Amino acid sequence: MPQRFSERVLAWWRRHGRKDLPWQREPTPYRVWVSEIMLQQTQVGTVVGYFDRFMARFPDLEALATAPVDEVLGLWSGLGYYARARNLHRAAQEAHVLHGGLPADLEALAALPGIGRSTAGAILALGHGRPASILDGNVKRVLARHAGIDGWPGETAVLHRLWALAEERTPEHEAGPYAQAMMDLGATLCTRANPCCGDCPVAADCVAQREGRQRELPAPKPRKTTPERETWMLLLYDAAGAVLLERRPPSGIWGGLWSLPEAASADEADARARELAGRTPATWQALPPFRHAFTHFRLRIHPLAGRLHGPAAVGVKDTAQVWYKPGQPPPGGIPAPVASLLEQPARAAATNDREDISQ
DNA sequence: AATGCGGGGTT
DNA sequence: AACCCAGCATT
Incomplete structure (x- = not known):
């Protein structure tokens, strides 16, 4: 019987995971938050070029909250999804006024503009070391394959199953490293096109691996009727x-x-x-x-x-x-x-x- | 439940 | 040229 899922993932991450991305150095809740917003639907390599510049200009939540929105947008230009920058700015102001800083509970975080369930979980786990779960594209892919979950994750039922799995497998301790480990696993081994199952710490009980369905899971978005x-x-x-x-x-x-x-x-x-x-x-x-x-x-x-x-x-x-x-x-x-x-x-x-x- | 947001990488 | 990416808000 293999070790617990999270233990295997964590052991792998300690040896092979990423630990020196810009936002992983001094992972304060504020820095984690900004990085998570930048990383929404945006690849790591793209964000690396923006994060330090942004943090240099807005080193803390108050600096961000009191800055003109145009300056925030200026440092965002080229990243895309500019509503993220507006929401980030608004959320900084709200958090500053309402909580005197970033709140530290799931509900209050998710009530801020631009922060959903996954980003709130990331801030808690990565920024506070608290037990909380994330479900980004990487985690969806790892879980869908490992548990053999069929269907497109955009479907509500599939998403619910994935969230349930994500929370069920989140360890009480080391939720931060676990969250990072799951993302690293998805980003470096359990990739979309050519997963390296030979190096995967959870391949032994992976449904997709056993059934040779790595290429089929997670199911892609159904193709629209051809235009x-x-x-x-x-x-x-x-x-x-x-x-x-x-x-x-x-x-x-x-x-x-x-x-x-x-x-x-x-x-x-x-x-x-x-x-x-x-x-x-x-x-x-x-x-x-x-x-x-x-x-x-x-x-x-x-x-x-x-x-x-x-x-x-x-x-x-x-x-x-x-x-x-x-x-x-x-x-x-x-x-x-x-x-x-x-x-x-x-x-x-x-x-x-x-x-x-x-x- | 479906769609818009957006630039960039991958295949 | 689709398809996808550390999603979320809006309809």
């Missing part, structure tokens, strides 16, 4: 029946391929035609729209056909345009949905993607 974008593709024909093609930018969707000019809406078709060919067709004919699926989104294509009358079309503006006669060898690669559109403009939808015609 749908739409575009209007212009079939601009000249008097000879050639259609104008445009070479797409080298990178991005259909990079470097020859495709139809596009407009962001039917209303912009005329303006695009003027840009491209110097004039506009008398009328546009709307062909049946259809969908094309990419990995990350679906594109709803509205073909618009128009014939340019009068003398032969003006010469192409640059090498990124060509008048292409359907049936001739193409100037280069053509995206499949565009190719089918060129072959059978009126039937493109039917031949390309029958089920996607509607809506």
